[in-house]
Amino acid sequence: MPATTSTKVHNFSAGPCILPPEVFQKAAQAVLDLDGSGLSILEISHRSKPFEAIMANARQLVKDLLDAPSHYETVFLGGGASMGFHLVPQNFMKPGGKGAYAHTGEWSKRAIKEAKIAGEAVVVASSEDKNFNYIPKGFAIPGEADYFHFTSNNTIYGTQYKQFPKSVVPMICDMSSDIFSRPVNVSDFALIYAGAQKNMGPAGATMYLFNPEALGKTGRTLSPMMDLANHAAKDSMYNTPPVFPVYVIMLTLEWMKSNGGVAGIRKRNTAKAELLYSTVDRLPIFQGTTAKEDRSDMNATFILKDAALEPAFDEMWKAAGISGIRGHRSVGGYRASMYNALPLESVMALTEVMEEFAKKNG
Ligand SMILES: Cc1ncc(COP(=O)(O)O)c(C=O)c1O
Numbered sequence: 001m002p003a004t005t006s007t008k009v010h011n012f013s014a015g016p017c018i019l020p021p022e023v024f025q026k027a028a029q030a031v032l033d034l035d036g037s038g039l040s041i042l043e044i045s046h047r048s049k050p051f052e053a054i055m056a057n058a059r060q061l062v063k064d065l066l067d068a069p070s071h072y073e074t075v076f077l078g079g080g081a082s083m084g085f086h087l088v089p090q091n092f093m094k095p096g097g098k099g100a101y102a103h104t105g106e107w108s109k110r111a112i113k114e115a116k117i118a119g120e121a122v123v124v125a126s127s128e129d130k131n132f133n134y135i136p137k138g139f140a141i142p143g144e145a146d147y148f149h150f151t152s153n154n155t156i157y158g159t160q161y162k163q164f165p166k167s168v169v170p171m172i173c174d175m176s177s178d179i180f181s182r183p184v185n186v187s188d189f190a191l192i193y194a195g196a197q198k199n200m201g202p203a204g205a206t207m208y209l210f211n212p213e214a215l216g217k218t219g220r221t222l223s224p225m226m227d228l229a230n231h232a233a234k235d236s237m238y239n240t241p242p243v244f245p246v247y248v249i250m251l252t253l254e255w256m257k258s259n260g261g262v263a264g265i266r267k268r269n270t271a272k273a274e275l276l277y278s279t280v281d282r283l284p285i286f287q288g289t290t291a292k293e294d295r296s297d298m299n300a301t302f303i304l305k306d307a308a309l310e311p312a313f314d315e316m317w318k319a320a321g322i323s324g325i326r327g328h329r330s331v332g333g334y335r336a337s338m339y340n341a342l343p344l345e346s347v348m349a350l351t352e353v354m355e356e357f358a359k360k361n362g
Contacts, residue, residue, distance in 0.1 A: 087228065
């Protein structure tokens with residue numbers, strides 16, 4: 001079954017993942033010749049005028065799309081969101097201070113591990129008791145913490161905050177797997193960070209969007225490479241930035257802008273998630289693995305109640321041109337990742353296979 005994107009398959013990969021077809025086309029063209037310059041995007045200097053414009057445009061688009069306050073800063077750094085786990089305590093925790101963390105899966109576990117190296121990490125909420133299948137609610141955040149950190153969408157387990165916590169201390173969020181999927185009130189956050197490789201671009205760059213007024217308060221001596229204020233002061237070019245990923249991010253953000261912005265994208269994401277979850281709920285051979293009210297619009301996790309049917313189901317979806325729906329190696333089952341660029345047609349293709357399989361095996 002042919003997909004309606006430029007890719008050959010219906011790509012449900014959890015990341016790196018599908019990007020819009022026109023982004024693939026423009027990026028491929030720029031590898032050969034950037035805007036008729038005779039030079040490839042891969043061979044231009046990051047100090048060149050064209051790249052300075054690309055970087056400035058990408059940084060501004062982040063703020064425009066999320067309607068961020070004008071004084072907020074955006075930088076794109078290498079090192080993955082995992083480096084963000086380290087940067088958070090470095091930039092926000094006083095020596096001898098503490099960070100408050102909500103623990104909702106593998107990525108918060110790693111963030112907490114980094115915080116413990118810098119100082120104290122207090123787990124103020126956790127869903128570990130039920131294998132991270134829900135989002136903790138109504139928890140208290142200590143007023144003496146230097147910051148509160150949470151993961152908006154748990155990529156592996158398939159849970160997502162539908163309402164963000166309220167915090168009197170600076171709030172920091174890892175939005176790696178749902179950035180730009182829905183509107184966010186940016187001024188509630190001291191820092192939002194996200195690896196690019198799900199909703200924003202290819203692997204290799206991580207976006208940091210932050211309130212510069214929340215920085216410089218810890219008294220820590222920071223390496224310039226770990227100092228968000230330094231990167232912002234140097235327009236995200238303190239060192240050589242990830243040139244090609246930033247270019248592809250810019251293209252993807254332009255695509256979002258011309259497709260109804262974040263509000264338009266959210267509408268499409270909601271339609272995709274509703275179709276998939278209603279199919280899981282209607283067909284008795286399948287079962288969702290997370291609390292219904294906390295189901296992620298991005299990563300839908302489900303199982304076949306009879307695991308013995310998995311090989312036959314796998315054969316069927318693979319034959320339908322579907323890719324990437326096996327669950328994370330640590331949880332098994334299935335995970336359909338429906339990031340911004342995934343068309344509704346791909347979800348329709350998957351749900352048709354599920355219907356057909358249920359008819360044969362129900
Ligand atoms: C929510 C979340 N945070 C952090 C990470 C780690 O990102 P990276 O591999 O870019 O370091 C991931 C990776 O999938 C993720 O899903």
